[in-house]
Amino acid sequence: MQIMTQPNQKNSHSEIPIACVACHAREGGVCGTLSPSQLAQVVRKTARRRVQPQIEIIGQGDGIEHCAAIVRGVVKLSKMLADGRQQIVGLQFAPDFLGTPFLRECSLSAEAVTNVDLCVFPRALIERLAAEAPDLQRRLHVETLKKLCAARDWMLTLGRKTAKERVANFLYLVATRINFEDGPAREFDLPLSRADIADYLGLTIETVSRQITRLRKEGVIRVENRRRIIVPDIRRLMKNASIDS
Amino acid sequence: MQIMTQPNQKNSHSEIPIACVACHAREGGVCGTLSPSQLAQVVRKTARRRVQPQIEIIGQGDGIEHCAAIVRGVVKLSKMLADGRQQIVGLQFAPDFLGTPFLRECSLSAEAVTNVDLCVFPRALIERLAAEAPDLQRRLHVETLKKLCAARDWMLTLGRKTAKERVANFLYLVATRINFEDGPAREFDLPLSRADIADYLGLTIETVSRQITRLRKEGVIRVENRRRIIVPDIRRLMKNASIDS
DNA sequence: GGGCTTTTTTGATCTCGATCAAGGCAGCCG
DNA sequence: CGGCTGCCTTGATCGAGATCAAAAAAGCCC
Numbered sequence: 001m002q003i004m005t006q007p008n009q010k011n012s013h014s015e016i017p018i019a020c021v022a023c024h025a026r027e028g029g030v031c032g033t034l035s036p037s038q039l040a041q042v043v044r045k046t047a048r049r050r051v052q053p054q055i056e057i058i059g060q061g062d063g064i065e066h067c068a069a070i071v072r073g074v075v076k077l078s079k080m081l082a083d084g085r086q087q088i089v090g091l092q093f094a095p096d097f098l099g100t101p102f103l104r105e106c107s108l109s110a111e112a113v114t115n116v117d118l119c120v121f122p123r124a125l126i127e128r129l130a131a132e133a134p135d136l137q138r139r140l141h142v143e144t145l146k147k148l149c150a151a152r153d154w155m156l157t158l159g160r161k162t163a164k165e166r167v168a169n170f171l172y173l174v175a176t177r178i179n180f181e182d183g184p185a186r187e188f189d190l191p192l193s194r195a196d197i198a199d200y201l202g203l204t205i206e207t208v209s210r211q212i213t214r215l216r217k218e219g220v221i222r223v224e225n226r227r228r229i230i231v232p233d234i235r236r237l238m239k240n241a242s243i244d245s
Numbered sequence: 246m247q248i249m250t251q252p253n254q255k256n257s258h259s260e261i262p263i264a265c266v267a268c269h270a271r272e273g274g275v276c277g278t279l280s281p282s283q284l285a286q287v288v289r290k291t292a293r294r295r296v297q298p299q300i301e302i303i304g305q306g307d308g309i310e311h312c313a314a315i316v317r318g319v320v321k322l323s324k325m326l327a328d329g330r331q332q333i334v335g336l337q338f339a340p341d342f343l344g345t346p347f348l349r350e351c352s353l354s355a356e357a358v359t360n361v362d363l364c365v366f367p368r369a370l371i372e373r374l375a376a377e378a379p380d381l382q383r384r385l386h387v388e389t390l391k392k393l394c395a396a397r398d399w400m401l402t403l404g405r406k407t408a409k410e411r412v413a414n415f416l417y418l419v420a421t422r423i424n425f426e427d428g429p430a431r432e433f434d435l436p437l438s439r440a441d442i443a444d445y446l447g448l449t450i451e452t453v454s455r456q457i458t459r460l461r462k463e464g465v466i467r468v469e470n471r472r473r474i475i476v477p478d479i480r481r482l483m484k485n486a487s488i489d490s
Numbered sequence: 491g492g493g494c495t496t497t498t499t500t501g502a503t504c505t506c507g508a509t510c511a512a513g514g515c516a517g518c519c520g
Numbered sequence: 521c522g523g524c525t526g527c528c529t530t531g532a533t534c535g536a537g538a539t540c541a542a543a544a545a546a547g548c549c550c
Contacts, residue, residue: 244327450529
């Protein structure tokens, strides 16, 4: 499924760039250094969109004609083999950028795992503005570099860590990314089902469940209603994940 | 160990940018769109360097002050846990770019696996030129996007493929990347030892060896002198790697 | 609440790849 | 040539996580 292209008429024009800025609040916003006329283009071509859980945002192998910034919610990026085996290759939280301008042939599918609010742009707009505004290009590049670094960290997890370490690593990752401003959350709701966690960790749901139980029994975490995780001591969780701090 | 900083006096000035261009020949070279004065800066600040196998180019956690383009040879990027478990998170062939300008905190170590010729620049130079030349910034960004795509492909391999598929996948990867101009090589020398292959695939050397034997006995590959691989039918190798073409 | 589905947990067993242990083979140097 | 060293291969056994199976808990709709 493609990202919708129509600008959302219900939003006032002034709201949209604020959303974009919010998306990249950590660094002052993607639109931060654009000229007034460039900002006006963004306003005209940008659409807000709300996506329900389990709805595909970008399909595997689509010619991707749009990009988006996540305003709220969690998006999973996954790859699938012909026989159905699946691997989640990235989790994106607000205010991450979705899509690969400047590169066409990267097949992966993006799917909302919670309710997601997006700020959608045409790919061509981003590419044009990036060519005009070096700082925008640089900032998108830095975001890509961070994703590359995260992907490589996860390769270490997938290739060399035990099931228990992987689960602890996942919990640590969610704790640190769920609130993008503050440090690691002490208490949070898991955005993913056990099946999705398994697909992210290269494990089965049974193994994920058993390792969560194990961490719970060892007192590393507390679990309420299967979804809510409480971490009394983040250091202890990191040790269980073999994260050297 | 840091990359050497001294420009190599033995190289004529005219040779160096040619080397850079050669590094990025597929797209016309990193230096392709620079002005004459920018090119002169590159000439002044660039050093050629030859690196022996198993020599570290950039250490894990170094404050990385240099970047490099690979002119010849193969470089492995790896991450290690405190207890010694290791994962190779990327293999770079000529004419790949090494280093992460614009981003400081990504800990990984780069090590030559064959004799490697590099073209070394100060990080600051690249960052300055990229700010001035939007096309250079864009091209570096595209290279990073490709690496991200490759890393995510590898996550699928690490998370969901069997030992045999992983080994076949690795052979296919080397076949396609060892000669950057042509298509997949039908015959090539493995640049990595069994131990390095194991670290790349998240397996042990024994399992790697057994799966190579198995692929050999099934006629998917022929092996000469343990290092030389002959692939009679690349399609068959891809099928064994579960690569959907 | 009661019946239904879906998700998660727990238990029993199996299997692929790890581990432990030799043995083979090539390169190197005397 | 023979002994040595460092990879690589092969064999035997073990174990972490997969698979198969079922029970328990939560959500959902009436």
